[in-house]
Amino acid sequence: MYYNNDTIVYLDGAWKKASEATTGLFAQTLHYGNGVFEGIRSYGTPDGPQIFKPKEHYERLLYSAKAMHIPLSYTVHELTVLSYELLKKNNLQDAYIRPLVFQAENMALQPAPRSHLLLCAWEWEKYLGEKQVRVMTSSYQRPNPRSTHIQAKIVGHYTNSILATTEAKAAGYDEALLLDAQGYVAEGPGANFFYEKNGVLYTCPLGNILSGITRQTIFELAKDLDYVIIEKKFTPSDVYKADGAFFTGTAAEVAPIESLDGHSFNKPWQNTIGYKLAGHYQDLVRRHSTNFFQPAY
Ligand code: PMP
Numbered sequence: 001m002y003y004n005n006d007t008i009v010y011l012d013g014a015w016k017k018a019s020e021a022t023t024g025l026f027a028q029t030l031h032y033g034n035g036v037f038e039g040i041r042s043y044g045t046p047d048g049p050q051i052f053k054p055k056e057h058y059e060r061l062l063y064s065a066k067a068m069h070i071p072l073s074y075t076v077h078e079l080t081v082l083s084y085e086l087l088k089k090n091n092l093q094d095a096y097i098r099p100l101v102f103q104a105e106n107m108a109l110q111p112a113p114r115s116h117l118l119l120c121a122w123e124w125e126k127y128l129g130e131k132q133v134r135v136m137t138s139s140y141q142r143p144n145p146r147s148t149h150i151q152a153k154i155v156g157h158y159t160n161s162i163l164a165t166t167e168a169k170a171a172g173y174d175e176a177l178l179l180d181a182q183g184y185v186a187e188g189p190g191a192n193f194f195y196e197k198n199g200v201l202y203t204c205p206l207g208n209i210l211s212g213i214t215r216q217t218i219f220e221l222a223k224d225l226d227y228v229i230i231e232k233k234f235t236p237s238d239v240y241k242a243d244g245a246f247f248t249g250t251a252a253e254v255a256p257i258e259s260l261d262g263h264s265f266n267k268p269w270q271n272t273i274g275y276k277l278a279g280h281y282q283d284l285v286r287r288h289s290t291n292f293f294q295p296a297y
Contacts, residue, residue, distance in 0.1 A: 033156025044093030
C-alpha cells in the first residue's frame with residue numbers, strides 16, 4: 001500500500017528504490033522511539049501538485065529535531081525542494097508526504113551524533129474516511145507535557161495514540177478522544193478536536209496538545225468567515241451537549257464526528273459550522289495561493 005516496485009524514496013542524500021533502501025537494526029529510533037517526523041499533504045491543481053503549508057511543517061520538523069537533540073542539517077527550503085522532487089519522481093499529485101528523521105546506532109540513552117533523513121510519499125485517502133466517526137473518551141491520557149515536548153512530533157508519542165485508537169476500536173467505536181492529566185479534553189490520537197455550541201466553536205488551548213497546522217488553518221478560515229473560536233478547557237460532558245464536533249489534522253483534514261461516548265450531537269453535520277469549514281478547507285488546499293511555495297525544478 002505504501003510503496004511498490006517503482007516507488008522512489010530519499011534516504012540520506014540519495015534517491016533510491018523503496019524496495020531496495022535499507023537501514024540498520026541498531027538505530028536508536030527503532031529501539032527507543034527517539035525520532036521525529038511530519039505528515040504533509042500535497043494536492044493536485046491545474047498548476048501541478050501543491051504542498052500545503054510546507055514551511056509550517058518543516059519548521060515544526062526542525063523544532064521537533066532540536067527539542068529531541070537530534071542533529072538535522074537541512075533547511076526548510078531544502079526540505080521543500082526535496083519534497084517537490086519526491087512528488088515528481090513518483091508522479092504523485094494528491095499525496096501524503098512522510099519525512100522521518102531517525103537516529104543512528106546508539107544504545108545509550110543519549111542522542112546519537114548522526115541522524116538519517118527519509119522522505120517518502122504515497123496516495124492516502126482521508127485518514128478517518130468520509131463518514132462521520134463515533135468517538136469514545138479514552139482511558140489513556142495524552143502524555144504529560146512535563147514528561148516530554150508535547151508540541152514536538154516525536155515517534156515515541158505515537159505508542160500513546162496506538163493504545164487509544166486500539167482501545168476505541170475494540171470497544172466498537174471508530175476513534176478515541178484523549179484527555180489531559182486534569183481530565184480536560186486534549187485531542188485525538190492524530191488530530192485536534194473542536195466542538196460547536198450555540199454558533200460558537202470551542203477547542204482546547206495549547207499546552208497538552210500538538211499545535212496542529214490544520215487547527216491553525218481552521219482559526220484562519222474562521223476569522224475570514226466571521227466565526228468565533230474560543231480556546232478554553234472543557235470536559236467530555238460539555239461536549240455531550242454540543243451541536244456538532246470535528247477533528248482536524250493533515251491526514252484527517254476536517255473530519256466530522258457523529259457522537260462522543262454514544263451522545264449524538266444536536267445538528268446534522270451538513271448544518272454545522274464544521275461542515276462549512278470543511279468545504280472552505282478543501283477550496284483552500286487546492287487553491288494556488290501564497291500558502292504554497294513551489295520552487296523551480
Ligand atoms: N494531534 C496529533 C497528536 C497529531 O498526530 C496530529 C497530526 N499531525 C495533529 C494533532 C494535527 O496536526 P496537523 O494539523 O499539523 O496535521
